[in-house]
Amino acid sequence: MSEAGERPRRLEPPVTDTSEPFWEATRRRRLLMQWCVDCGHAVFFPRDVCPRCLGSRLEWRPSAGTGSVHTYTVEHNPQNPNLTAPYTIALIDLDDGVRMMSNVVGCPPDEVRVGMRVAVTWEELSDGRNLPLFEPAGPTPGASSPSVV
Amino acid sequence: MGVADDASPTGELELSGRALEAAMIGEALGDAGLSLSDVDGVAHANSSVALAEYLGIHPRYTDSTHTGGSSYEIHVEHAAAAINAGLCDVVVGVYASTPRSDRTRRRVPMGGRPMMGPNPAVEWELPFGLRMPMGPYAMAATRHMYQYGTTSEQLAQIAVSTRQWAAMNPKARYRDPITVEDVLASPLQSTPLHLLDCCLVTDGAGAFVMTSAERARDLAKPPVFVLGAGTCHDHAMISEMPDLTVTPGAVSGANAFAMAGVKPQDVDVLMGYDSFTITALLHLEDLGFCAKGEGGPFVEDGKTGPGGSLPMNTNGGGLSYTHPGMYGMFLLVEAVRQLRGECGARQVDGAEVAVAHGSGMVLSCMSTIVLGTEATL
Numbered sequence: 001m002s003e004a005g006e007r008p009r010r011l012e013p014p015v016t017d018t019s020e021p022f023w024e025a026t027r028r029r030r031l032l033m034q035w036c037v038d039c040g041h042a043v044f045f046p047r048d049v050c051p052r053c054l055g056s057r058l059e060w061r062p063s064a065g066t067g068s069v070h071t072y073t074v075e076h077n078p079q080n081p082n083l084t085a086p087y088t089i090a091l092i093d094l095d096d097g098v099r100m101m102s103n104v105v106g107c108p109p110d111e112v113r114v115g116m117r118v119a120v121t122w123e124e125l126s127d128g129r130n131l132p133l134f135e136p137a138g139p140t141p142g143a144s145s146p147s148v149v
Numbered sequence: 150m151g152v153a154d155d156a157s158p159t160g161e162l163e164l165s166g167r168a169l170e171a172a173m174i175g176e177a178l179g180d181a182g183l184s185l186s187d188v189d190g191v192a193h194a195n196s197s198v199a200l201a202e203y204l205g206i207h208p209r210y211t212d213s214t215h216t217g218g219s220s221y222e223i224h225v226e227h228a229a230a231a232i233n234a235g236l237c238d239v240v241v242g243v244y245a246s247t248p249r250s251d252r253t254r255r256r257v258p259m260g261g262r263p264m265m266g267p268n269p270a271v272e273w274e275l276p277f278g279l280r281m282p283m284g285p286y287a288m289a290a291t292r293h294m295y296q297y298g299t300t301s302e303q304l305a306q307i308a309v310s311t312r313q314w315a316a317m318n319p320k321a322r323y324r325d326p327i328t329v330e331d332v333l334a335s336p337l338q339s340t341p342l343h344l345l346d347c348c349l350v351t352d353g354a355g356a357f358v359m360t361s362a363e364r365a366r367d368l369a370k371p372p373v374f375v376l377g378a379g380t381c382h383d384h385a386m387i388s389e390m391p392d393l394t395v396t397p398g399a400v401s402g403a404n405a406f407a408m409a410g411v412k413p414q415d416v417d418v419l420m421g422y423d424s425f426t427i428t429a430l431l432h433l434e435d436l437g438f439c440a441k442g443e444g445g446p447f448v449e450d451g452k453t454g455p456g457g458s459l460p461m462n463t464n465g466g467g468l469s470y471t472h473p474g475m476y477g478m479f480l481l482v483e484a485v486r487q488l489r490g491e492c493g494a495r496q497v498d499g500a501e502v503a504v505a506h507g508s509g510m511v512l513s514c515m516s517t518i519v520l521g522t523e524a525t526l
Contacts, residue, residue, distance in 0.1 A: 013272040045273045045389075071295070071393055073287035074340040075280055083278045091288060091388055101274045101388045114295040131276060 009082040012125050019046045021060045026130040029122045031063040033096050044098035065120035066137060067094040074109040088112045092134055106135030150365070150373045151181025154355035154482040156320050156471035161250040162352040167203050169245035173356035174204070181358045182369030183239060188358075190231060190240035192224035194475060200243065210237035216382065217509030218422055220244075221357075221477035222516035225505075226378035228359045238360055245354035246473035270386050280339050282424065283347060285387030285511035287339035290427040292393040294341065296442065301341050303445035304426040305332035308345050308468050310454030311423060315465025317455070317495035322351050323469045346426040348467035348476070355478035357485070373488045376502070376521045377409025382514035390512060394442075398435035398506060398515035405504075405517035406437070411525075413437040417500040418487045419459060420480035422508035423466040429453075432506050433461075436517070460497045463487060477507035481518065488522050501525050 015023045025032045034043040038055035049056050072090035075083075088104040090112065104112050105121065119137035122130035153176030155162060155169075164172055178184055190210030193200040197211040210231050214223050221242060228240040250256065270279075279285070293299045309329055315321035327345065335344035365372035381397035381404075384390045406412060413436060421432035430444040438459060439447040453461035462468070464483040467476045484503035486492050502525055505518045 010278065011271075011276050013276045016272070019272060045269050071288045071292035073284055073291060073342075074337075075278060075284065076337045076340070077280070078278055079280045080278055087278060089277050089279050089284060089288075091393075099388055101277050101279065101386075103277050114291065 010125075010131070011080060012127070013131070018048055022046055023129050025060075026122070026132065027128055029130055031065045031120050031132050032060045033063040033094070033098060034058040035061055042097045044094075044100055063120075064095045067092045067096075067118060067134070069093075069104065069112060069114055069116045069118060070099060071114060072104065072112050074112070090118075090134065092118060100132075103133045104135065105133050111136075150485050151177040151179070151183065151358035151368070151370065152356070152482040152485045153177040153180060154353070154479055156322070156351060156353040156479075158320065158322060158324070160322050160349065160351040160471075161253065162247055162354065165247040165250065165256060165352070166245065167200075169247070169354045170200065170243045170356070171204065173245060173354045174241055174243050177241065177243075177356035177358045180370060181360070183358060183360070187239045188241050190228060190237035192221075192228060192240060192242035194220035194224075194244065208237070210240060212242075216514040216516070218424065218475045218477045219380075219507030219509035219514050219516040220475060221481055222378075222505055222507035222518050223380055225357065225359065225375060225481060225518050226380060226516060229375040229378060232359065232361050238364065240359045241356060242359075242478075243354075243356040244473075244475060244478040246475065247352040248350050248474060249352050274386055274388060282511055283339040283342060286425040286427050287342045288387055289390075289393045289431065289512060290341050290425075293427065293430070293444075296394055297445065299430070299445035301333055301343070302329050303449050304341070304346055304430060305329040305343070306448050306451060307423070307426040307429050307453065308332050310448070310451050310457070311429075311462050311466040311468045313454040314460075314463045314495055315469035317493070318465045318470055321465040321470045322349050323465075342425055342427070345468075348424045348472035349469070351471045351473060353471035353473035353479065355482050357478070357481055371489055372523060373485045374521050374523070374526060375518060376411065376525060377405040377407070377519040378517065379404030379408065380514070380516040382509075384513055385510060387511045394431070396431050396435050396508070396512045396515055398432055398508070398517065401515040401517040402436035402506065405519050409519035409521070411502055411519060411521075415502050416504050417460070418463060418484060418497050418503040419453075419461045420463070420484045420503065420505045421461055422476060422480060422506060423462055423468050424472070424476065424508065426468070428508055428512070429461065429466075431512065432508070435515075436504070436506060455495070463492065463495050463497060475509075477505070477509070477516075480505035480507060484518075484520050488520060
């Protein structure tokens with residue numbers, strides 16, 4: 001979380017015309033996803049047409065905000081010197097049926113596992129938007145992950 | 150085919166920019182026994198038009214395809230098709246990049262291609278502190294370990310075997326032997342990748358010249374033939390990769406082998422883009438040298454090193470020879486030299502079939518070129 005006058009730690013995401021509803025909703029800490037009205041698929045990253053049927057009727061709806069870790073990496077040597085290593089970057093398989101990149105926070109990096117259940121949490125950006133991050137949520141069904149030397 | 154490349158144990162080259170490109174083109178033309186006035190086609194991953202202007206030539210075939218590190222395999226694929234179709238006779242392709250000396254000499258690098266259109270990674274990946282390009286490859290490695298039990302030791306063996314080849318390349322950046330323990334003891338970058346799982350950052354340059362099979366037979370060196378080619382891409386951001394354990398090389402490789410009429414077991418030398426150890430491991434599986442998931446056990450006994458049954462990255466690879474950013478050119482150059490028997494201490498005896506398999510961006514765009522000697526026709 002950044003305080004007034006402090007340099008943002010993160011590279012803050014730009015907003016496009018297409019993604020504006022997504023980012024506006026984050027001001028209220030709501031995670032929205034697009035669904036294609038024509039073929040029913042969830043769509044992420046935000047688009048103007050459905051990548052499956054090219055239909056242009058995409059509707060913003062609330063995401064369940066839960067999912068599981070598909071894969072991850074713990075960064076020890078960040079490109080961005082403002083970030084404090086180590087931290088975890090993961091691909092989250094949302095229960096909505098889409099995959100998104102985020103950070104897993106709220107547990108030490110060495111406790112993150114493939115298959116771990118996670119739920120959305122928020123980090124405030126400098127302009128009042130919030131960035132969706134994920135934290136452990138409940139028991140992880142028998143997942144194991146390789147130990148890293 | 151005529152070829153040239155340059156790199157040095159210091160990691161730095163004297164020349165840079167167009168001067169370095171022109172030197173490589175001159176060498177490759179000399180290697181082929183051709184001159185600039187023979188050239189009527191150009192390929193360059195940033196701008197074939199600006200390159201031709203610099204050289205003062207007026208080509209009737211041009212290719213500015215940019216797919217990252219696999220650009221040069223695609224340039225060969227396109228050039229082979231264009232020459233076959235009669236669009237042109239002699240195509241020259243070139244690459245030069247000097248990231249290391251740009252830094253030490255505070256040189257302003259030659260302009261890269263501006264990002265074409267919006268780059269969604271700025272919005273959906275980079276805010277999370279993803280290190281490029283390591284982070285995406287690390288995620289692929291984590292997933293491969295989870296699904297198939299691949300270990301850090303197995304990945305490390307790829308770096309070890311590749312270093313053994315580099316020891317026999319006088320131009321290689323690193324030639325001292327390393328062990329699996331050395332790799333595991335090197336600093337963690339993006340887990341599970343250690344520093345020695347990652348390619349170098351060095352100056353380097355190379356060029357190729359291609360012409361018709363008929364004309365090649367009358368030139369300075371024994372011809373090397375493009376037997377097959379294939380390309381496939383399926384994502385630009387790692388978060389959009391359909392399956393992090395299967396690259397589009399599964400498609401490009403199968404198509405290239407089918408066109409060439411050869412099988413993986415016919416391959417004498419595999420030049421497989423090794424930006425990271427996991428990259429090379431995925432190629433072995435996706436090109437069919439072993440089954441999906443068995444890359445770890447496959448490399449474990451060192452069979453990709455000198456004296457092994459599948460010589461891989463005999464120049465020392467991106468891991469130990471050179472890696473200026475888009476490494477695909479060096480795969481082609483080494484493959485051609487192996488097929489001509491020009492590789493000295495690291496020569497693979499009787500090499501008749503070689504594969505150059507390029508990988509661009511973040512496991513995004515794969516292009517496979519199968520090359521062979523006259524005897525394979």
